[in-house]
Amino acid sequence: MGKDKVHPKPIRLIAAACNDMGIGKDGQLPWNIPKEFQFFLDTVTSVSSPGKSNLLIWGRKCWLSSLEITHLFRNCLHIVLSRTLSSVPKHADYVCQDFPSAVELASTFPLCNQVETIWIIGGVEVYKESARHPWCDLIYLTHVMADFDCDTYFPEFDREVYEQLETCEYCRGTANHQPDDSSLSLDRKLIACHDSFEIGQRLFMFKV
Template sequence: MSEARERNGPKPIKIIVAAGRNRGIGIKGNLPWNLPNEFKYFLDKITSVSNPGKKNFIMVGRTSFEGFPDCLLPLPNAIVAILSKTLRSTPKHAAYVCQDVQEVLDLASSTPLSKDIETIWALGGVQSYMEVMHHPWCNQIFFTNVMADFECDTFFPAIDTGVFNLVEQFPGVPLGLQEENGIKYEFQVYERKGSISM
């Protein structure tokens, strides 16, 4: 019989996503664009910790995780939880398979994991993005506004500006228009109104 986990309170959840003009984020399990600097920004965010020895808890759907290049795995400073209702075994470079968002949050906020985790990062898919955006622990959305049209079959939900404010400047987030391969984009951060640091 496994010993009961002790809840240690909330952990901040941050969403990170890049989306085109129609809010498209993917096509057949892949990114619709090739933006190496934007992808490096994404990796830097999800693997950076401010306290040495801490790790980030990465919540990601199976399809999104399978799209990660093998050369980038395992992710540094990260514990990966795959969201899947069908997986029966834990994929290489992942630590957990969870049925839903609540299972991830229960794991991350309970001993023994909670003492090691700094931030929970939500990387998709769409259903988990929607759930996380409505969760009170979700305090920030790191959104890359890709200013172009792409064929997509997966779309990011609309951000409720009644709940989240666009922040004009945010530490560690480059300002102004970026451009790669003829595609312009902008890094943005939305912050939950009235959110308090955890």
């Protein structure tokens, strides 16, 4: 495998947002939904075979607010994006100054041999930039069907580029915001780009 060759990787966004597309408050999730968190973990840690890994890209603030859960991400490598950090932050594997640098790292030797999927964990600016990338094929977006006080919102994306593929709704009673929001209704949406091409055995979607 040529060391300078670029090997495209699927880029996928994953998030949960409430009725007004809020995703955070003071650097934390505004809700506590164990089943949704488990869905998130199962999705981003899933790989096709032993020895493979997914690459998770985090904004600096998002990473620093999640240090207590980083040990839960099996089969994952972590890149933190920051223009100010001079060294790799605690529990992370790499630090990059910008999103293109992180994608290049994942898609060239030696990481290209190990990485299967690039997952975007947040924050807002990383979501915005990654949704415009030609390798971005899917957005996993869970609608938490309730109102929360948020100061951070999932960004708009081009609805002419993306379309909803499927939805999976489940409901377990009425909303109960504290201390466990497991009773909230959730509506999971799988949103994809319109056009597709195939790399290996995996079908990707891409922007024209």
